[in-house]
Amino acid sequence: MSVLIRAIKKHIKIEQIAVLTLLTVLVAAPIFQILSRSMYDGHSFDVMAPFRIILEGNLIKPIMNTLILGFCVVIGAGVVALPLAFITAKTEIGKHKWLDLVILVPFMTPPYIGSMAWILFLQPNGFFNQLLPKISGQEQLFFSFFGLVMIMSLHLFPFIYLIIKNALENISGNLDEAAVVHGASSTYKLIRITMPLLFSAFILGSLLVFVKAIGEFGTPVTFGRRIGFNVLTTEIHRYVSSWPISLSRATSLSYFLLFTCILIWCIQSIFSKKLSYQTVNGKGMARIKKSLSKPQKIISYFYIGLILTISVGIPYFSILATSLIKLRGYGLQKGNFTLEHYLTLFKTGSSSAEAFLTSLKIAILSASICVLIGILVALIVTNHSGKLSKLIDLLSLLPNSVPTIVLVIGLILFWNAKWHMIPIYNTFWMIVVTYVTFFIPYAVQYIKSALSQISKSLQSAGKICGGSSFYNFRKIMLPLMMPGIIAGWTMTFTIAFRELVGAIMILPPGMQTSSTYIFNQFEQGEASKGMAMAVVSVLITITILMLLNIFVDKRVNDGR
Amino acid sequence: MKRILSVLLAIVILSVGLTACAASENANNTALASQSASEAAPQSEIKPETQPETQPVPQSGKDEKSDKVVVYSAGPGGLSAGIAEAFEEETGIKVELLQATSGKILSKLEAEKENPVADVVVLATWSAAIGLKEAGMLQAYPEARNKEKLYPEFLDQDSQIFGYSASALGITYNTNLVKNPGKDWNDYTGADWTGKVSLPDPSLSGSCMDFISGYICNCGDEGWQFFNDLKSNEASVDGANKASLETVLTGSKSAVLMGVDYMAYSAKAKGEPVDIVYPTSGTVVNPRGAMILKSSQNVENARLFIDFLLSDKAQDLVKKAYIIPGRSDIKCDNRANMDEISLLKYDWPTMMSNQTQIIEKFASIFQ
Numbered sequence: 001m002s003v004l005i006r007a008i009k010k011h012i013k014i015e016q017i018a019v020l021t022l023l024t025v026l027v028a029a030p031i032f033q034i035l036s037r038s039m040y041d042g043h044s045f046d047v048m049a050p051f052r053i054i055l056e057g058n059l060i061k062p063i064m065n066t067l068i069l070g071f072c073v074v075i076g077a078g079v080v081a082l083p084l085a086f087i088t089a090k091t092e093i094g095k096h097k098w099l100d101l102v103i104l105v106p107f108m109t110p111p112y113i114g115s116m117a118w119i120l121f122l123q124p125n126g127f128f129n130q131l132l133p134k135i136s137g138q139e140q141l142f143f144s145f146f147g148l149v150m151i152m153s154l155h156l157f158p159f160i161y162l163i164i165k166n167a168l169e170n171i172s173g174n175l176d177e178a179a180v181v182h183g184a185s186s187t188y189k190l191i192r193i194t195m196p197l198l199f200s201a202f203i204l205g206s207l208l209v210f211v212k213a214i215g216e217f218g219t220p221v222t223f224g225r226r227i228g229f230n231v232l233t234t235e236i237h238r239y240v241s242s243w244p245i246s247l248s249r250a251t252s253l254s255y256f257l258l259f260t261c262i263l264i265w266c267i268q269s270i271f272s273k274k275l276s277y278q279t280v281n282g283k284g285m286a287r288i289k290k291s292l293s294k295p296q297k298i299i300s301y302f303y304i305g306l307i308l309t310i311s312v313g314i315p316y317f318s319i320l321a322t323s324l325i326k327l328r329g330y331g332l333q334k335g336n337f338t339l340e341h342y343l344t345l346f347k348t349g350s351s352s353a354e355a356f357l358t359s360l361k362i363a364i365l366s367a368s369i370c371v372l373i374g375i376l377v378a379l380i381v382t383n384h385s386g387k388l389s390k391l392i393d394l395l396s397l398l399p400n401s402v403p404t405i406v407l408v409i410g411l412i413l414f415w416n417a418k419w420h421m422i423p424i425y426n427t428f429w430m431i432v433v434t435y436v437t438f439f440i441p442y443a444v445q446y447i448k449s450a451l452s453q454i455s456k457s458l459q460s461a462g463k464i465c466g467g468s469s470f471y472n473f474r475k476i477m478l479p480l481m482m483p484g485i486i487a488g489w490t491m492t493f494t495i496a497f498r499e500l501v502g503a504i505m506i507l508p509p510g511m512q513t514s515s516t517y518i519f520n521q522f523e524q525g526e527a528s529k530g531m532a533m534a535v536v537s538v539l540i541t542i543t544i545l546m547l548l549n550i551f552v553d554k555r556v557n558d559g560r
Numbered sequence: 561m562k563r564i565l566s567v568l569l570a571i572v573i574l575s576v577g578l579t580a581c582a583a584s585e586n587a588n589n590t591a592l593a594s595q596s597a598s599e600a601a602p603q604s605e606i607k608p609e610t611q612p613e614t615q616p617v618p619q620s621g622k623d624e625k626s627d628k629v630v631v632y633s634a635g636p637g638g639l640s641a642g643i644a645e646a647f648e649e650e651t652g653i654k655v656e657l658l659q660a661t662s663g664k665i666l667s668k669l670e671a672e673k674e675n676p677v678a679d680v681v682v683l684a685t686w687s688a689a690i691g692l693k694e695a696g697m698l699q700a701y702p703e704a705r706n707k708e709k710l711y712p713e714f715l716d717q718d719s720q721i722f723g724y725s726a727s728a729l730g731i732t733y734n735t736n737l738v739k740n741p742g743k744d745w746n747d748y749t750g751a752d753w754t755g756k757v758s759l760p761d762p763s764l765s766g767s768c769m770d771f772i773s774g775y776i777c778n779c780g781d782e783g784w785q786f787f788n789d790l791k792s793n794e795a796s797v798d799g800a801n802k803a804s805l806e807t808v809l810t811g812s813k814s815a816v817l818m819g820v821d822y823m824a825y826s827a828k829a830k831g832e833p834v835d836i837v838y839p840t841s842g843t844v845v846n847p848r849g850a851m852i853l854k855s856s857q858n859v860e861n862a863r864l865f866i867d868f869l870l871s872d873k874a875q876d877l878v879k880k881a882y883i884i885p886g887r888s889d890i891k892c893d894n895r896a897n898m899d900e901i902s903l904l905k906y907d908w909p910t911m912m913s914n915q916t917q918i919i920e921k922f923a924s925i926f927q
Binding site: 098116118120123124125126221222223226228230234237238240241242243244245247327328329330333351403405409412413414417419426500505507509510520523524525527 | 580602632636660664666668671674677678685689721761762763771797800802810831832833917919927
């Protein structure tokens with residue numbers, strides 16, 4: 001017996017079991033509920049039922065649309081993000097720290113608000129026509145597949161941007177210098193050094209964007225439906241929100257997204273094993289911020305300006321204008337502006353202030369928990385090979401592959417089950433659990449990407465010098481992982497602050513978050529008030545992230 | 561060795577999960593067995609219960625004297641919150657209110673089915689309410705105060721659904737852009753309206769869905785010609801009711817067909833350049849049903865809430881939200897009353913039986 005225990009101790013680390021159990025409860029169990037629900041049509045079990053539903057339904061077109069959309073959005077987001085990441089990570093322009101925050105703004109905007117803003121701007125008689133009455137016909141260009149890809153790429157590019165930027169910053173300038181010494185041209189340098197080193201980060205980022213794009217609902221439903229572009233999520237949504245409700249149909253359709261995601265994960269894990277390089281190895285890191293010549297500077301600033309104008313400027317012009325307009329029917333006219341919508345938000349005892357607080361609490365809690373889980377998962381996945389850590393890796397990514405509306409149903413089925421022993425359903429903690437489940441993938445991806453670049457020799461060095469493993473972790477690994485941890489926390493916090501679908505379904509009666517408040521204004525109340533709330537939400541998010549940045553910078557400087 | 565151990569561990573964890581889930585499925589099965597359903601609806605997972613519950617049976621009356629009631633209510637937001645507040649004031653009973661769209665409420669009810677939470681549900685579409693009734697999820701409340709004052713078609717015969725208010729579907733147009741609005745549906749298929757008409761999306765708006773089935777019920781299959789004509793006249797489907805109205809408010813489109821009327825009235829009252837007409841050939845009036853779930857834990861309070869919905873006070877709040885009061889003795893001066901709106905010939909059972917095909921047909925036209 002003791003031999004067995006020792007064997008277990010030797011081969012299966014206790015932390016692996018702990019994390020696996022945690023992920024089983026958080027992720028596997030709800031997804032299992034979804035899968036079993038699709039085979040259960042009300043009175044009997046039928047293992048083939050979901051496949052029949054997929055085959056019978058007229059789904060070829062939505063499936064093709066989904067894949068094409070995902071693919072195009074990855075390209076679009078990549079095209080926007082890569083040069084941007086290069087500029088801020090490798091040139092002197094990177095000293096402007098605020099850029100990183102502004103670049104995140106599109107991502108802080110709820111997708112349906114972003115699409116609404118674009119529609120309000122470019123529709124016939126929209127803000128664009130009101131500003132430039134002479135030009136017309138822009139709507140034909142915009143209300144098309146191109147417009148859809150553009151909106152979604154502009155919304156999702158921060159994913160790739162952050163991950164690439166972190167990777168770029170970790171590429172030592174020594175490598176570049178070595179190449180230059182050996183007479184490499186800058187193109188050669190880019191192709192043979194920078195690109196291979198970036199590849200695994202790029203794959204991770206694209207994977208996130210692709211999975212996010214095919215699971216996205218907000219933009220397809222506000223914009224895609226107008227141009228008759230149906231994707232799987234809109235089909236799924238139809239089954240869960242209009243009578244007759246059919247959970248089994250909805251869950252069956254989400255199989256496709258689930259399997260696509262697992263497939264991509266497999267491909268990704270093969271690639272990244274072959275193509276990941278450890279760039280953080282403790283040898284002196286020359287972080288060279290290249291100084292630019294004047295024309296280069298102009299081009300760089302122009303590019304940044306262009307991207308920020310279309311990703312932040314235009315949508316926020318619409319959002320701000322709408323939140324300030326008194327009567328929508330009279331548009332941008334003198335005397336038609338008011339601050340009333342903002343004032344009502346801050347009236348004492350109003351539900352909006354309470355909604356802010358709730359959102360804030362949830363976002364901070366769930367981001368912190370996600371990051372903790374993310375650190376554990378990332379450490380296990382990078383330090384242990386073997387089936388178990390593969391499974392942990394996959395589980396930590398899965399929530400991203402199921403549309404939120406389906407995942408949230410799985411969560412309700414699981415946590416509200418009669419036999420469930422943890423009675424948190426319909427309490428505040430249920431929201432936290434839901435959000436943690438939703439957002440584990442983000443935290444894990446960011447921290448994993450940072451960790452995969454840190455050479456193992458650093459830990460060995462720590463051990464040789466007699467540091468305990470905890471000491472080594474605290475003094476060596478943690479500081480090096482910090483940029484990834486911060487990025488993961490930031491993304492999780494941001495997305496949690498604006499999460500909508502999960503919130504609508506899981507909030508206990510009587511509780512509101514700022515996102516459901518905005519949504520209710522759009523559904524039944526005043527769009528202007530909703531837009532005002534959106535503006536305030538983004539301002540709050542930015543403020544918090546700014547404080548975080550200042551705090552971290554200070555800590556880093558103190559440490560030196 | 562390592563591999564074996566990993567596999568073992570995985571099996572242990574999976575089996576724990578499986579047994580737990582199997583337990584839940586068992587619970588499901590027994591619950592279903594106790595439901596005396598004889599017909600299985602092939603499309604829906606909810607099984608219709610054939611014999612309606614005529615007697616009010618408080619299922620688990622352990623909590624009769626509780627101090628709260630859980631209400632899931634479809635918008636408009638201000639109205640449900642206002643009613644809840646007034647109810648709390650009058651009775652001292654705490655209302656735990658969940659505001660969402662009818663669709664979200666339905667899927668939440670379905671997901672919570674094993675362990676329901678809500679006491680009272682208010683839906684914006686009559687067909688969904690009937691659906692819940694047929695699924696056997698409701699209990700009757702024949703003693704509801706003032707129920708005899710409701711319009712007869714606003715009350716189901718078993719006293720399970722109380723149409724305490726209603727909205728009618730009309731044609732909302734932008735008065736800056738339109739001087740002569742078309743009087744009837746078919747006027748909008750003409751050349752004057754090419755590219756200027758917006759429609760709510762029936763997969764997001766239950767009331768629009770009900771209108772389309774009502775229209776088809778009235779006209780038969782020839783009714784589809786109208787929708788085909790709209791499509792070839794470049795009408796666009798622009799999201800839920802509010803989103804569709806937005807396109808007209810902002811002047812991107814000139815008119816919304818099949819949009820709910822109260823949103824138009826309240827926009828007009830604010831001073832927006834919109835107005836509404838009811839088509840001469842008739843429309844669909846959609847009662848907003850309030851109902852008590854059979855699984856309610858706070859039956860007494862739920863009944864008080866229904867009584868309150870039918871009281872003068874709540875009906876007055878309804879009126880102020882530009883919604884048709886459910887009681888026929890209350891008249892509005894800020895909007896069209898029931899007798900001023902002509903109706904299509906439709907009946908709910910026929911509409912409901914065809915709804916799935918209709919929504920798919922509509923989707924295929926507007927793809």
